[in-house]
Amino acid sequence: MHSQLAVLMFADIVGYSAMMEVDQQQTIDLVRSLRVDLLEPEVQTHAGRILKRLGDGWIVSFGSVPACVDCAMSLQKKLQAETELKLRIGAHIGEIVSDGEDFYGSGLNIAQRIEAEAPPGGLMISEDLFRQLSGQLAGELKDAGTFRLKNIAQPVRLYQWRPMHRRKADPDQITSIAVAAIEYAPLDAETAALAGDLHDQLVIRMSRRQGVVVLDAANRSVEHATYDLRSRLRVAGGRGRLSLSLVLRSDGRPVWSESYDRDTADIFDFCDVVLERAEADLRIQTNAFDGDRLAHIPEEELSVSELRARAANAFYRLTYEDWIDGLRLMKRAIRMNPRDGVSLAMRAEAEIMTHAARYAALAPDLLAGLADDLDTAIEQNPGSDYVFWTRGLFRINCMSDIAGARADLQRSRDLNPAYAENHELEAHVLMVEGKFDRAAEKYGLLLQRQVHNPMIPYRRFLRASAHFCGGRYDLAAEDARLAADTRPKERAMHVLRGLALQAGGEKNAARDVFRRAASLAPRPDICSRCPVLPESHLHLAEALASAIRSPQGKLDGIET
Secondary structure (H helix, E strand, O other): OEEEEEEEEEEEEOOHHHHHHHOHHHHHHHHHHHHHHHHHHHHHHOOOEEEEEOOOEEEEEEOOHHHHHHHHHHHHHHHHHHOOOOEEEEEEEEEEEEOOOOEEOHHHHHHHHHHHHOOOOOEEEEHHHHOOOOHHHHHHOEEEEEEOOOOOOOOEEEEEEOOHHHOOOOOOOOOEEEEEOOEEEOOOHHHHHHHHHHHHHHHHHHHOOOOOEEEEEOOOOOOOOOEEEEEEEEEEOOEEEEEEEEEEOOOOEEEEEEEEEEEOOOHHHHHHHHHHHHHHHHHHHHHHHHHHHHOOOOHHHOOHHHHHHHHHHHHOOOOHHHHHHHHHHHHHHHHHOOOOHHHHHHHHHHHHHHHHHOOOOOOHHHHHHHHHHHHHHHHHOOOOHHHHHHHHHHHHHHOOOHHHHHHHHHHHHHHOOOOOHHHHHHHHHHHHOOOHHHHHHHHHHHHHHOOOOOOHHHHHHHHHHHHHHOOOHHHHHHHHHHHHHHOOOOHHHHHHHHHHHHHOOOHHHHHHHHHHHHHOOOOOOOOOOOOOOOHHHHHHHHHHHHHHHOOOOOOOOOOO
């Protein structure tokens, strides 16, 4: 056995399996032409060595980092000009072992996993390799943020490139946020320590978000960043206020700001609650940034992580059609990398939400498929709060599995105590357990702590459902009214309000609300999708389903 350090390139043909299904012989001819006329001659020109041919891919080693990167860039430019085939290329520097017949080693595995994150027609390289570059080649590569690769304990920073003449703008410029030191008052040691702790936690929590580069600008100058996050902490009279502003660096324009107030009698509670709210708001904002950044890139050129970012942006637009589009994007991402855990989880969430919007049950084969996908997602991303949250959502929403959902909820909280969506998951569990007042309290926490979340109308709808099930019809009617005020064309919100008014004895008011609901066009809506309910209250789901299934002008089963 012989081991050595090598510069490794892993190249893979995009869509190979689908091409083989359409025309096997044509695909074989195209791949042979690619290998003989372009790829292997280009490798030879850069003094590379083919270690392994994989049918639809190649593993290549090089004697130097610049040779590897230059070869990959040259190959992708020529491919774009000369053939319809697309490659994804990943590169890494690591150890390989040879037994005289084959090659092994963690370096090969990491290069392959990096390749899976590369955009079609582009290149993705590890930070270890990037550090060996300088000059023009280094300048061509852009920081793509941190990624979690299978069997790698810590997040890995990767760098990305696409051919320059492919760009309409600069799609490789990943959104970056420079987090400045927190200004504070009064100027004493205790407040200084609190400001320092809040700053460090902000950096750590924001860095968990893939697709956004977070830069600590507290003690050093950050030359290049898309946004500055500026903060101010004031403590007085037993209360503290943390104010955040996100400023677009190119023109100094503030694009978002918020203040978080809390009693400081328990300083740990102050930090936990303020940071939870700030992290949740910033997660929403960064989803929006990613969507804006990627809007002009053709879909077929997006990497798996970029497809996830575009889908997340679609989900936050909160129309049924956008969620269906996000689901389609996740199916595309899974075709590119069938074992990408976050994509599997996002696809499962989209299936759950769009079926709930239609008040439709998942078919048995889809139910089994999603269960298997989510188990795979857990295996691939055991450190993701979101993946455990999604499996918990599936278990309680689709399987009424209270114990399983609670186990996933606990794991998600262990990974990230500040992940606000866990309040919703816990409320769902409480609803199935019949603890309606406690469920309403948990939904209420989200309303208090996520005032900028576009999902607020949905959370009001959920709390209205909890109040209704608990017999608090006046509170249910008020929450449903507030939800309908912001989503006035969603029939189910008006129906829920009418049902609450009717149950509370206000029959005339209920009749007017039902008539308003009947006048609206029936359609599935994301913000008034079927709430999670115990078996004892499934009649509420049946009544709300009339909003989706009844023709305009009437509501089946409801007197208008």
